[in-house]
Amino acid sequence: MKSAAFYKFVSGVLALLLAAGGAYAAKIIHDARLEADHFREQQTAVQAQLDTMRGQLDQFQEILQKLETDPDFLDHLVRARLNYARPDEKVFRFNVDTANGEGTSGNVDSTRPSPNTSLLSTNRPGAPANSTAQRP
Numbered sequence: 584m585k586s587a588a589f590y591k592f593v594s595g596v597l598a599l600l601l602a603a604g605g606a607y608a609a610k611i612i613h614d615a616r617l618e619a620d621h622f623r624e625q626q627t628a629v630q631a632q633l634d635t636m637r638g639q640l641d642q643f644q645e646i647l648q649k650l651e652t653d654p655d656f657l658d659h660l661v662r663a664r665l666n667y668a669r670p671d672e673k674v675f676r677f678n679v680d681t682a683n684g685e686g687t688s689g690n691v692d693s694t695r696p697s698p699n700t701s702l703l704s705t706n707r708p709g710a711p712a713n714s715t716a717q718r719p
Contacts, residue, residue, distance in 0.1 A: 649656040668674045
């Protein structure tokens with residue numbers, strides 16, 4: 584028969600292995616939860632980006648619809664973006680600093696709208712507000 588010391592040693596080794604296995608399992612579960620949280624954050628960020636892109640798609644579809652159905656819309660875009668005018672019109676361009684409304688010296692291109700200016704502005708051709716072309 585084996586001695587009591589041997590049984591204590593074996594039970595101690597088994598307890599140590601059980602504790603080590605439990606600690607390893609706890610670490611694996613903790614890492615899995617951290618990874619799941621990371622993926623949830625990524626999903627939230629991607630969902631926000633998707634919502635933004637859907638909004639842009641809606642705007643582009645509205646622009647396309649207006650380009651297809653409204654003949655004056657293209658005229659408005661050409662006038663606003665490219666500073667075009669009809670042959671019988673006079674165009675007055677002013678160098679205005681949009682931040683404080685004061686005149687600036689320099690390139691005339693500073694009056695051109697920024698690239699992210701909305702195409703769907705409420706100003707229509709011939710509207711008095713923010714019009715670059717004046718009829719005589």
